[in-house]
Amino acid sequence: MSASPATPSPDTSRRHWLASALAVPSLSMLGCAAVDSTVAASPAAATPALVQPWPMPGVRYMDLPAPTLPGTSKARQHRVMVYVPQGSAPAGGWPVIYVLDGNLMFPIVAQLVHNRGGRGADMRGHSAVVVGLGHALPPDSDEVHDRAARTYDYTLPYAGVGPDSQGRAQGGADVFLDWIAQQLQPLLQSQLPLSAQQQTLVGHSYGGLLTLHTLFTRTAMFQRYVTASPSLWWGGGIVLEEAVQFMRRYASGQSALPSALNVYVSQGSEEMSARRDPARTPNPEREAAARQAQARAQSHGLTNAASLSAALNQVQGLQCQHNIWPGASHGGTQLYACMQAAQVGVWAAPSQAPG
Structure with missing residues (x-):
């Protein structure tokens, strides 16, 4: 069962839609269709058919308007998927x-x-x-991402940033984070009992890059950050400059973090081996950016993700854990990130370990 998309305006109609959608007692998995009545009425002796949707209680989604991508006029939408646990929320609200x-x-x-x-x-x-932060795809699409939207929303702004080698706009991370902080979080907070002090952000690859950018530039937005295989190479390692500024601001202890922070940085053992898939087309743009990022990292003593994690641990009030997932490639770390987020993101209070 799927809900109708929210209209772009006014905001009150979106709140009304979300309230009614999340109040429906029979909740099913995103994208599930209703059971075909002809199948339900078929004789018992008929050959069984794989037509039943697989439901998961507590899930709904909505589509909210997103800014058009630079250089285009095509409308696009953020897809927001929400799972709400059964039962009553804790006294301080749900993490x-x-x-x-x-x-x-x-x-x-x-x-x-x-x-x-x-x-x-x-x-x-x-x-x-x-809360799943995705993009609405055409009904007949077999893609798992809107690649153009993902590239723009998850990459960092900096002087001179332009389209990548495939013509995709870049540099929209702050526009995306503004939308989360100014529109989405208040909307969800108005409709659900949520804890503003128990929030986790998880991302992989470009999503991991955005997760680190959020930590370094908008530290108070979340209290736990899970970043798997972050694209440290992107933009010649510009996120490492942000890391250095972040650590200068907080490592001395002169400035206090807005709250205690837990950061989880991870990589796969296979991606660390630097072995290239022979079937994959070389990407000169990425390789040049990686060389520049490596030089930038070495100039700051941040030679890899492990050294970045160790440096972050010098910040008072921040605990950073570095994991290497055995046998995992770059893409394979995504599953580990999901498992890690599901563990660390459900803590009952900032002083309590996840159960």
Whole structure:
């Protein structure tokens, strides 16, 4: 079952839509269609057919208007997927896990979090609201991402940034983060009992790049940051400059973090081996950016993700954990990021470890 998209204006109509959508008692998985009545009425002896949707309680989605991409006039929409746990929220509100690349990663994180709350009382753990941040795709699309929208929304602004080698606009990260902070978070907060002090952001690859950019430039937006295989090479390593500025601001202790922070940086052992898939077309633009990023990293003593994690641990009030996932390629770390987010994003209070 799917809900009708929210209209662009006024804001009150969006709030009304979200309130009514999340209040529906029978909740099903994103994209599921109603059961075909002809199948339901077919004789018992008929050959079974794989037509039944697979439901997951607590899930709804809405499409909200997004700015057009630079150089285009085509309308586009952010797709927001929301999982709400069963039962009553904790006294301080539900923790929230925001999942980038939501079209692909949200169903995994939501299912893992749902499984925690669906166990017997003796094994049931804490739970959380899960918010998938994705993009609306054409009905007949077989893509898992809107690649052009993802490239723009997840890459950093800096002087001179232009389209990539495939003509995709870049540099819209701050526009995207403004939308989350100024529109989406207040809208969700007005409709659901959420904790503003228990929020997690998780991203992979370009999403991991955006996660670090958020940590370094908008530190107060979240309290836990899960970044898997972040694209540190992008823009010649410009995010490393942001890291240095962040650490200068807070590592001395002269400026205090807005809250205690937990950061999780991870890589796959296979991607660290630097072995290239022979079937993959070389990307000179990316390779040049990676060389520039490596030089920039070395100038700051940040030779890899592990050294970045170690440096972040010098910031008072911030704990950074670095993981290497055995046997995982760049793409394979995405699943580990989902599992990690589903674990660390459900903590009951800032002083309590995840259960």
